[in-house]
Amino acid sequence: MEILVLVDNIASKPYIAKHGLSIVVKTEDKRILFDAGPDPNILCRNLRLMGEDDNFDYIVISHGHYDHTDGLKYIVERRPETPIYIHPEAFVDRYREGRYIGIDRGLKEELRRRNLILVDDKPHFEGDMVISGKVERPFPYERDLFYKVLEDGSCKIDYVEDDMFMIVEDVVFTGCAHSGIINVVEYAKKIKGRIRGVVGGFHLMHASREYIKKIYDYFSTQDFEFIMPLHCTGLYAAKFLSKLNNFIYGHVGKKLIV
Secondary structure: OEEEEEEOOOEOOOOOOOOOOEEEEEOOOOEEEEOOOOOHHHHHHHHHHOOOOOOOOEEEOOOOOHHHHOOHHHHHHHOOOOOEEEOHHHHOEEEEOOEEOOOOHHHHHHHHOOOEEEOOOOOEEEOOEEEOOOOOOOOOOOOOOEEEEOOOOOEEEOOOOOOOEEEEOOEEEEOOOOOOHHHHHHHHHHHHOOOOEEEEEOOOOOOOHHHHHHHHHHHHOOOOOEEEEEHHHOHHHHHHHOOOOOEOOOOEOOEEEO
């Protein structure tokens, strides 16, 4: 399997960095786009710079925040037939500190007319690809001050219950791990049994040092071949986790063969 970081907060030249996440996953017979970053122009440019085309068998969206979805504008215009896996809660109107952070409203309407496969509470199995559905959360996790506006105009705390991850060939791909990275990994193990690696956002950018140490201690007990934190993991947490022997430094342009 080949893993290629397409959009991330950090990039190597000549690629473009942007706050967000997108990963291309290639198996023997499938090409999967996991998340699409925040900007269709950056998604398009990085694809071209990497010599990759936009013909994917599946698109998987981890949750409904703009920095993981809005790059889809490029794909849905060119490849309207590509199936998109997404949680139905991803379409709510979301805010943080008064700023809209949900899926671009025009894109929402476009997506509703597309070939969507809604994944809700239970895991969805598609060959060797598993999409988690709603993640169980028995362990503590970092919460952001998000809120959502419901159809009747009322506001409600947003726990990002549409947060999902993907498993391909026993590797976990997580967008932001809003459910908590320990909850993500433990639920993945419950679904699949053996997990050999974790790639994506660990949601530690604003976490306390005590919580980051807890994450470090957890990963130090896991028998994983590798972890590659990206995006919302944050520089301090990434530096701390880099002490682990199986840590891999990720950025736009990083290619991993596993």
